[in-house]
Amino acid sequence: MNGSPTSRRLPATLVGLVGLVAASLATTPASAQEGEAAAGLEAQCYAAQELDKYRLLRRLSLDLRHQLPSYDEYLALDEEDSVPDALIDDWLGSEQFRRASRRFHEDLLWPNLSGVALTEVNGRIVQQANGETYALLGQQKKQAFRQGNGTQVCGDYEQVEFNPDGSPIPKLASMPGGGTYNQDGWVWVEPYWAPGTQIKVCAFDAQTAPKGQFADCDTPQMVGDPKCGCGPSLRRCYGQNIETDVWSTLREQLGRLVDDSTVGGRPYSEIVTSKRMHVNGRYEFWRKYMAPVVVISKTWNAPGPGDATLAEDPDWNDESWRVVERSGLHAGLQTLPAFLLRFQTNRARANRFRTVFTSQYFVPADGATSEGCSDDTTDLTNRCVCATCHQVLEPLAAHFAEFIEAGITPYDHEALPVTQEICNDIQSLPPQQRAGWGPTCNRLYVMEEGEPNRGTLLPWQYADIDDALHLSIAANIASGPGGLAESTIGSGLFHSSAVRNVFRALMGREMNLDPTDPLHELDLLSSIAAEFQVHDDFRQLVKDLIALPQYRRVR
C-alpha cells in the first residue's frame, strides 16, 4: 500500500489510554487468558446472557442487513418491549437482506469465474503497439491470414481492394529477416462492445463471411481458416475485458436464481430443481456468437440440447434481465454456467453439491483394506483406498455426465455419440481426419490403450457393468442433475442441510449434533427441518432461527 490513512494528531501518551479504554468497552473477553477462562465457564455453566433489545437489534441488523442499525432505529426501541416482529419482517423484505442472502449463498457456491478461459489467443482481438489498429493476438491466426512467420499484422493504411467474397486483396511485403508475407491494410469497424464508435481493424481479422475457405466460421475450425475473421461487429472475438464481463454476467445470473428462492417468493428447493434461468442480451450474445467458436483446449460452451432458445439477434449492450425456460436435464443452479464452470469436473460438481446441499463430507477411511480391490484400475469404485469415497462419489458424479466437463454444453449425442468408433481406432484414420477428430477424442473419450470401453465418452466408461453400484451410475446419468436434486429433497437432506447452513451463519457455530451431549440440538434440527420441508420458505426459516433462544443469548 503506498498511502496511509488520514491521521489526526493524537498525543503519543494518549494512544495507550485510548487503547485501554477501547478494550474496556468490550463485553467480550479481550485476552487469550480471559477467553480460556470464559470458555471454561461456558463449558460448565453456560454462563450466557440474554441480549437486551438494543443488542438484539444490533445482532439482527448485522445478520439480516449486513450493517449496523442507525441511531434512530435504536431510539425507536425505547417504546418497545423487544424488537418488533414488524421490523424484522420489514428487514427480511429489504434490499439489504437480498444482498445478505446472496452473499450467504456465494459463500457456499463460490461463483467467481475469474481465470476460467473462455477463449485463447486466436480468439482475442487487441490493440496493436501503434495504439490504433486492432488485430487478433494468436500466431496461428496471423499465419493463416498472411503466411509469413506468424508475427505480422496489417500495414498502416486503409484496405480498399477486396475479392468478391469480401476477403481483402493483400500486397506482398517483405519480412525483416528475409522472405515475404501477404500484407493487408485496415478497415473501419463498429465493434459490438462500443456501438456508435469506429475502430481500425486489420482487414483479414475483420472479415465477416459466415463460411471460410475450408470451414464454417462459427465453429472451432475457423481458427486455421484464412477467410474466417471476427465476423460482423467482431462478434466472434473477445475484445479487452470482454471475458471479465462474461464472468460477471454469469455470476449475476446465478445470484438471480438464488434471489428468486430467497426473497422472490419461490420455493427454496427450486434453487436445485428449477428449469428457469435469467438471461440478458450480454449472456445471449456470448452464447450465440462467441461460445460456439469452441477452442478444444479451453472451456466448451456452445449451446446444446435443452438449453433455452436464444434471441434472434441479441445485443451485447443489453443488460436487462428476463426469465427463460430450459428443458432436458437442466435443473436449478447446478446446471447454470457459474456452477458448471466453477466446478469443472463431474466429481467436483457432485462433491460441492453434496457438501452444500447434504452437509456431508468425504473423509478418507482409516485402514482401508487391500482385499477385493485393485491397485491399478481406473474404475475408482474398485481401486484400493480410493474406493471408500469413490463408491459414493462416482454414482453422484454420474448425475452430471450429460454436461460436458470443463464447459457448460449438454451433450448432443448425434454429434458426440456415447460410443465413437473413430476415437476407438484413431490411428487408422487418414492424417487430415485424425487431425480433425484427435483433439475431440483426446478430450472427451476413453483413449488409453488397454482401457475397457475404449472409444466411449469418459463418464460412460464403467456404466455398463452389471452390479448394483454401476447400474446406479447408468441410472443417475439418465436422471441427470435434477434426479440428484429430487433424491436429496426427498430424503430430507436438502432442507436439513439448509437449516444447518443458515444456523451456522446466524449463530457463528455448528449445530450441536452429538447425541451424547445433553444439550444436543438433534431434535431442534429435526423439527425445524421438517417444518422447512413443508413451507419451503427461506425467509420463514430465517425467522424461525432468529426466534430461537440460542440466537437471543450471547456468551
Next chain:
Amino acid sequence: MRAAVTILAACVLSPLALAACEQGDDGAAVQLTPTSTAQADPLDHPSLEVPPRSASVKRLTVSQLRNSIPVVAGAAGPGAPIAWRITRDGAVIDALGDRGVGRTLGEPDYVEVLQETAEPTPLYVKFMDDMGRDVCAQMVAADTAAPSAEARSLTRFANIDASSSDDEVNANLRYLKLRFLGERLADEDDGGVADLKTVYDTVAAVEAPAEAWHAVCVAMLTSPAFHLY
C-alpha cells in the same frame, strides 16, 4: 429446547465455575455456597434447567464493516457518506473496496480465499486502528462544518469547537455508546461512560475539544465491543 441437567458437581469441583454459577446467567436460579472442598452429594440439589448453548461471538465481516461505517459515521455532506479511504498509486480509494485491503482482511474472492475467517487477528486490529483514525478524522471535519447540532454525527450533544460542560460531555458519550455500540444507558448514567470521559478529559486538557472527540471516537471504533457481536 431446554435440557435438564444436574450441574452441581461441576460447580463444586471448580472454583472458577463456582464464581460463574454464583453470578449465574439466570440470577437467582443458581445459588450455591459449598462449605468445604469435599464433593457434595449431588442428590441434595434438584435438577436445574440449563438454557441452550448460545450463539457464538462473531467478528464483523469486511462486508458488514463496509456497510456499517457510513451508518455510524454519517456523511461529510450531501451524498457523501463517510467511508474509510486510503491512498493507493496516487488515488484515494475505498479501503474496503476491491482495490483496497478487503482481501488482506480476509474477504473471500472464492478463488484463492473461499471462506472469511472472521477472527480478530493482529493484522485486523492493525488495520482497524488505521480505520478508526481515518474515519474519526473525517467525522470531526464533518461535524466542524455541519450547520447545526442535529446535523452532527459525533458531537450531537456537545460542542465540537468549544468546551462543553461535564453534563454535555456525558450526554454526548451516552449518545455515542448507543450509536457506535448499541449500548443504551439511562439519561443520568455517568458511570457507564466514565472510561470515555477520562479519555475526553485527558485530551481536552492539552488539546482542542475536536481532538478530544477524535480520541473518544478512535477509542470506540477500535473497541472489541464495536467489532464483535
